Amino acid sequence: MEQVSHSDRVRGSLSAAEIVTAALGIAEAEGADALTFRRLGTALGVTPTAVLRHFRDKDDLLLALGARLLDEALSQVDLDEPDWRERILSLCRATRRSFEAHPRVALLVANRTLRRDAEFQAADLVIGAVQEAGLSGREAASVYRVVADTALAWTAFRAASRTVDADAMRRDGYAWSSDYLVLPTGRFEHIRSVAGHLAEVDQEDQFELALGMLLDAVAARGARARRDRNE
Template structure:
């Protein structure tokens, strides 16, 4: 195995290669030995940048958050800003589902995460919410986005046979439900079979932002 010149092994390069390993092999590929082999470096060199695998995972997730913010510009309408941030986060996580399953439940406490938290809090403040309310609403939006991303990423990393069975259940078992026992399922079965992940997330996000908008209007009315 060829070795890298001294100083060429940076934290950013390690994170980038680890993301590629996760995409290729899932969590089983994320060992310091395999990372070292991919980097052409002694595994012990990785410890100069990351004390353990947990630190590495947090840095990887923060890298994804940063990717999601690439090219971001706030909208004039604060609602569209929040909507855009949520979709950006979703897209970058679902592009790397193994990483999403590992990291959507974590708090990275690093620059990328702090940037998006700052943007969301600033956006909510511009809508008229005080610091406490903005913090609570940030958590609602963040947890909604990450929960959907983690759930959908988990489905995407199932093997093909499992995915096919689960996806097909709506047009087979549910479509064949006894209308006497399950009348509501029987009436809705053809609709259940056509619902996809993105439309479900989009509806949940729209409902949440509509509720936040109504809350902002109520607060404004009460303050007058």
């Protein structure tokens, strides 16, 4: 990352958005431990206290990084999409792309409550969609959490996979077409009954399958809720 000298920086010209951009670059290139206000100050050509004027501590900065990733996702979503299911799918897919593009940061923020406008926009989108599907009240709130947690958990899982040694990941993938195919007769019979398919399944996009199953359940719950209200 290009560094700016203190003399090149006009006092008061530093923005929160600029800090977040620099922090993303440092975290992805050097890891979370390198993300210090001193390191940011050096990269931005300011004193650490200049960064502290925008973020009270490192955790506050991390939440802002998470919000940046969500902002990137939301920019890819058609908020006027008429189909509730497609709106949720679009947001989940975009969130996955955004977070997987920054795996080290994703691991730090995927399980956090960001308390930023981007999170509020995403939550409002999903809650509105599940309400359109027929759910309301506590059930709508609960289903929103399930949808959000499922998408973010999968995203964190994939981000974690990207930080593992590539050879180790290839060996893990090869296990489906090797170790699982040679299990001893008389043991693990349920596995043996589908062993020939496991390598094929490993090549599929389980994220899409998980979301599809989840949204099928939302649709079924919504239809049941409508029937109950009409009885």
